[in-house]
Amino acid sequence: MLKYVGVWINLCILRLDGKLSSNLAFGKPAAMSTVYNSISTPARAVDGNHRTGLFFSLCATSKYGDQEPWWMVDLRGYFHIHHIIITNGADPYFAAQGLHSFTIDVFTKNPIGCALATPVQCYNRTDPMGRGETVQFQCLSPVIGRFVRIKKWRMTNILDKLVLCEVQIFSTNAIDCAPLRFFHRILGARLNSTNVIISDVDDVMHCASRCGDGDCLAFNYNQNSQQCQLISTSAFNDSKTMTSSWDYYGMDFC
Structure with missing residues (x-):
């Protein structure tokens, strides 16, 4: 769930x-x-x-x-x-x-x-x-x-x-506003998008900062490997995978 x-x-x-x-x-x-x-x-x-x-x-x-x-x-x-x-x-x-x-x-x-x-x-x-x-x-x-x-x-x-x-x-x-970003955290989930930029980071806040600096709309973060997947162009037909090692941050599903 x-x-x-x-x-x-x-x-x-x-x-x-x-x-x-x-x-x-x-x-x-x-x-x-x-x-x-x-x-x-x-x-x-x-x-x-x-x-x-x-x-x-x-x-x-x-x-x-x-x-x-x-x-x-x-x-x-x-x-x-x-x-x-x-x-x-x-x-x-x-x-x-x-x-x-x-x-x-x-x-x-x-x-x-x-x-x-x-x-x-x-x-x-x-x-x-x-x-x-x-x-x-x-x-x-x-x-x-x-x-x-x-x-x-x-x-x-x-x-x-x-x-x-x-x-x-x-x-x-x-x-007087930076570009708006909305991130909801979903534990144990990853959005499978074909438009992903992989970035190595120190922690999840570093990943969020990388996302906020560009045209990124969501990201996946692996707490074990500290891998950050930045998603700038998600699609309506993108699927999701339930996996304990990843967390999803974004607004494409809940």
Whole structure:
């Protein structure tokens, strides 16, 4: 059984400079509850192509019958989410089942790997978006998080689906703060990632410091060999191994 031990959070007095980032979601890893076909993949919503396409061929689309469809992107960093821009599908055949009744939620933990992950709601939309319409949704206040999920909470009929042709995410820049890092310690576990940098260190604090100095998001630490594995680009399909010699520090599972 995984055991949660502690939380390290980088805290600071935050001031926002009012300037917005570039699109944080572009090219980042994305996942969906179900995928309509091999063309309408989750990545379609973050490929920078704003065209809506015939039969949603250029859009991320869920399957028929998915009664709680969701789409999520890993921003591979922790940001103060300011607003999200969403482009709806335009194909007339599916127009009646367009984007409606959905929430935009932000997580610090990966809800796929951690069922206990708690979202902070950025926005709740009830009425439908227009066919091919692009709308900006602004959070009531900047929400700190790494994972952004769009989820439908009501389906109108069996033909209803979640369709996202493009999702853009922007943050408000923070000053007087070091880059945010969130590490939860999981005893006896290791994240198996293909993107690992191995570093020899003196102790776990040295490993954490190495992670904090770069673009690292998580790390594995072996207390016996003092080996430090820095993980900068974890993926939704990364697996975990239960092993007594390793501990995992990060937010990809709990």
